[in-house]
Amino acid sequence: MNLKMLAAHLGLSQTTVSRALNGYPEVSEETRKRVTEAALRLNYAPNARAKGLATGRAMAIGHVIPISTQHEIVNPVFGDFVAGASEAYLKAGYDMTLSLTGDEDEAENYRRLKAKGNVDGIILHGPKMADGRIPFLTGLGLPFVVHGRASDLDQPYCWVDMNNTSAFHRATAFLLDLGHRRIALVNGLEFMDFAHRRRIGYESALRERGIAPDPVLMRSEEMTEPYGYRAATELLAHPEPPTAFLTSSLITALGVRRAIHEAGKQMGRDISIVTHDDDLSYLSNGRDLPIFTATRSSVREAGRIAAEMLLRHIADPGRAPETQLLEAQLIIGGSTGPAPTQH
Amino acid sequence: MNLKMLAAHLGLSQTTVSRALNGYPEVSEETRKRVTEAALRLNYAPNARAKGLATGRAMAIGHVIPISTQHEIVNPVFGDFVAGASEAYLKAGYDMTLSLTGDEDEAENYRRLKAKGNVDGIILHGPKMADGRIPFLTGLGLPFVVHGRASDLDQPYCWVDMNNTSAFHRATAFLLDLGHRRIALVNGLEFMDFAHRRRIGYESALRERGIAPDPVLMRSEEMTEPYGYRAATELLAHPEPPTAFLTSSLITALGVRRAIHEAGKQMGRDISIVTHDDDLSYLSNGRDLPIFTATRSSVREAGRIAAEMLLRHIADPGRAPETQLLEAQLIIGGSTGPAPTQH
């Protein structure tokens, strides 16, 4: 069933049918009704490719997901982000296309994406500190929004980010207030922008209280459970072990918790943990009684906001770059307590 | 830069340029070379929409992800599955488009997907026991592959599935061999096909040893950490508590472990756990020294296999439905041990 057939069926021209379906005013309400009803009945839906060709708009957004080539790890955050974004796309009638790429032939990838013309804009995930993709995309003239930022870049561009620095600053200050002085940072890979910013927040909070950050207490790796376990096990075996851990993800925090248990300590009494919590749907930290004290920021909401921002910029290409900084909530759970008094 | 411009630039017709680029034999090697080089230099890439219109193939696969409407949970398995599938798509030059949908207007959704014509085939996720989508899609005539199966359906269709029944049968038998008699099943939602099959495997293993499955020991919910914690806490407080847990996901197992610790028991000595492990990249159970004894099956590989199967069926639509059953490995980790002797 296509436009031509539908028009023939109704005894109307393609023009009229097309206009009726797309809400143009040049068609009487009566015919519009007749047309829409027939379309529904014969379940006609316009061919997206043909429509795209004719209008020049693809009605689709591309998400480019980097797969860290070393470890081939898919960011667990991604499912929820995409779920949030798709709420916005659904409302606006946009589709979503995915490209998982390693970081090899980046530039060529994006150029192709544009030339092929099946997306009107893209969302960039996992920016590094000086991410070359951003200037490249700016030059390409394809609207884009970054989930995260790139610290080392000056030029303006659209982004949606969580305030990583302030979140980790507050988390660190919170632990300091509880009397902790040896606070370990079990961070993500620090060439990733978010992880870098988290360290900045952590260090600045320490310095404000006159504590020099101790390199021994700082780890940086891909955020897995075994990493948290390993890091915590090693740190707890140190002659001057930390009394608190600050971790970059709930998953890593679970590893740290395991190490604490195994060391015969109790979480929240002997050793405290504060983690960042992306509020993933399947990895809940508990709504009313959170397991971990955490800086919480919904990545799903970030997805929705980023998608809406991108759609705005596609609709109005002249628009000035827009940015949005989301603040994380500090949520008190059972994993923190006053630093044990040394005796 | 489009075909017309490129052809003009080269002083050739569009026909010749198109043929040169698509490897048709009617063009001399010399011109082909001239054309491909110019295309590369001017970074020309054919417009995918126009190409699709002309060829009738979209060169894209749709993934339809159900979002469980009650809890709005995105299946954590999904990122890895998609990563595996995209390996296959990348090789074959296919794109991937995503639709996240609730389960409301399913049929309409699929019909639209086909009418819009921007996918050549689809992959179905999360089948229920009697999944109406499968007969519907068969009727639609759009090639599809199901990740999982629908027990209550007889008709033939393409699927890739893990052998859930045999995996949970083996896991249960393994615990029985260790002397456990009270084995709890902390399962996923049992209207989902995979969870149903897992229970079948669990129950049959018990019956084979003359043990009647005890409804008290069986739970079925969305597989989150807090669910595992809650279920285990309650079960451990029972007058006749289980000595072993069988859980449907690593995440749930983490919750169970937390409950065990909190009850002052030791995992692997007082209480055993066997879990299913989808081998997610970010949630590793440990390669060499697995934390949990687990039935392991890589969901990423399942994604690759499903994608390859779908591509075969798109290339050759007459092909008979194909199925593939993957066997999980039983991997021994530190979470299991002989049942504590009652005294």
Add this chain to the structure above:
DNA sequence: CGAGTCGCCCAAAGCGCTTTGAAGATGCCC
């Protein structure tokens, strides 16, 4: 009552590609 206005509808061009049917150029044979 004729000119102008408005409401409704249509034919046809064009989006960028593939593909069919045909034509010009070249080389071979008799």
Add this chain to the structure above:
DNA sequence: GGGCATCTTCAAAGCGCTTTGGGCGACTCG
């Protein structure tokens, strides 16, 4: 040298839609 096959290239139609530039009645107004 004419006929024929072979190689290489081309013009044009068509994929399914939108959109431009009218056209045709019916209605209003002076």
